[in-house]
Amino acid sequence: MVKFVPLAALVCAWSVTTVSAKEMQDHNQMMNHGDGHLMDMDGGMVMGQNTDTLPGGCDKIAATKDITVHAGHKYSEKFPGTMFAFDQQEFQFEPCTKLTVHFINDDEIRHQWMMHGLPKYLYPKGMFHLEVSGPGKVSGTLILPPGDKTYLVHCDIAQHMEKGMKAQLKVGKGSEDLPSIPGVTASIFPDDYSGRPYDPKLDAPVASPPVAAPVVAAAPAPVAAADDAIVSGVTVIGLAIGLIAAPWLARRFKGMSAGEIIATVLAWLVDLFNWVVGLIKQFTRKKALP
């Protein structure tokens, strides 16, 4: 048994040197799984690749661009409080640009360059996604939609975006700036790394914005006064509920297609129906008891 110890030590030493000598891997032999999904067994992946289908509203490919983006811990050093970052935080392209992204992971862990908000009829789940595990490079192509819009680009590995791996890609003029883009926009959860002592005035927790519901509910009242009392009363309640629910519904249905919205609403109606039936059953059962 003892004579195997040096051998085991040798094997361990050899495996350690192989790990430390791991070089940048070019994931250029991926298997095409269809629908723009390419993958290899070494942690390289492309999802939502689109090299030739024009998005609706694009007459032609407006421009062809190539960018190289690095991801790694070292790029976060200039942003206090972060752990990970891309080497660029902002991108901007003409609408209908055919864009190839060469994504290089400089870390020994998994990173992604994931773009959200793309049209779902063309990009599954509205996403274009590059991924590399460990030091390596992967390349993917997409055709940007028309219109001015800002797209979120991030790494979706747990806490990587929260810890700095977040960027924005503007098509045309973009629609807005996203929050917490390191070096670009203010953080949603700001922190202070200067080491100054706690100040109850400066550092008091920010109160969440008040809900605007009472104002919204009062607004339709003048409309109601002119009409028949019963109908207008119902109308006011309906309008008020609608206005209060509108922002929530807008958030809930954001990015969904008409079909998906109808399916969701139908599912809610079925749930409501079942709930009402359950209620009636409960009521009648109670009444039947002696």
Ligand SMILES: [Cu+2]
């Ligand atoms: Cu990451």
